[in-house]
Amino acid sequence: MPLPRPLEDRVAIVTGAGGDIGRAIALRLCAAGARVCPVDLATIATDGFPADRVLPLACDITDEQAVGDLVARVVEHFGRLDILVNNAAAPFHSGAVCDTPPEVWRHVLEVNLTGAFLLCRAGIPHLRDRGGVILNIASQLGHVTARGLAAYSASKAGLLSLTRSLALDHADEGIRAVSLSPGAVMTDRLIRRAGSKEAALAEHAPRHPVGRIGTPQEMAEAALFLVSDAAAFITGSDLLADGGYTLK
Template identity: 65%
Template sequence: MADLSFDLTGRGAVVTGAGGDIGRAVVARLTAAGARVAALDLTAPEDVGEVALACDVSDAGAVEAAVAEAAARLGGLEILVNNAAAPTPVGDVTQIAPEAWARSLAVNLTGAYLMSRACIPHFRALGRGVILNVASQLGHVTTPGRAAYSASKAGLLSLTRTLALDHATENIRAVSLSPGAVMTSRIIDQAGSEEAAEAAFAPLHPVGRVGRVEEMASAALFLVSDAAGFVTGADLLADGGYTAR
């Protein structure tokens, strides 16, 4: 039987939003699997990845420059993790400011398009590649007050499928990961404290707890590895059963 490996030795990877909680965990897991990782965030993240670069993923020029630099410094690219997300505006559409709506779409959705556009030529040069889009359970279902976030993540799920079809014959896969609530500063800030976040979000998940960043990193490693070689155009819901009800 062929070895379906989680080994990423020597593979060049770019992770966006790498200074955030899930991003850091993903970079650490890919690095531990042998990948050489360029960590991108609005300001170059410290102590994460082999190469740290400042890049606003909604800025086409900045994306082109950062991807070119990452590819040059890592000696090629074959993994892209689109993980960056803007702060989530909360409220119904009469309460969400146009600028906040636009920012959510520009970072969460257009950012993934721009990064994919810049990375695919590097994948082609190597004859293989994988794009992992970090979506959300709220791209599948929604909840009051999250119109911009949910719409951006639903769009990202759709973008994943089209990317998969467009590049299937080029040995380039496109997959997505949809976390449920994960214990991060994102939900701690929303709830006020770690305890309040667990109390608020755990009951929404049939498993009775929120997710851990390490669980998202493990799912990400599977999806970008050869073990998931036949997985493309698909989403992995790592949501503790949130969407199963």
């Protein structure tokens, strides 16, 4: 039986699609019928995507002009824009507050928070045409924090707040804004940080009451729900997909 296609005709931009979670989300939205522009600093390989429904583009989301050009290209190519997924994130930095170089702090906030703001600012005028959805990929570390992760946690807490402002400021234009807060997810990013897959599991699984960490596919399923009409009455809120990490 063919999969249901709740996003038939919709057009989505997914940033950070070169990473495992962004790629899984972009692929899932495509499988649900959307036409998708996966974005990263360099153009991503599109194996696995239907060729007629994908437009991979390179864009530095901290560059206001480049983000404006990105949105214009997507609207020109697909004729509309319905969904923005702000998923890109700066490379991981850990260090206590006083060991965080100001340029690292600025870069993390610039990519994780200001980049999302810039894409919303450029994209919302098009979403206004027929309503639309903004999904910000936050983190369990936007709700709580962990030692040595001040810049990352602040950026993700900022995204939760930006989500609420977007939802309130644009509700009467038919636009919804939601966020998804993953717990640890088995991605290259996590493996790089821990040194190996085994080390990533050993470090992170015990912190999650369910006894394991998440998968990119689980995040993609949650993302699909949030951007689909099944979530039409949900706006301004965050979905924690964190295996219970924040319960303790």
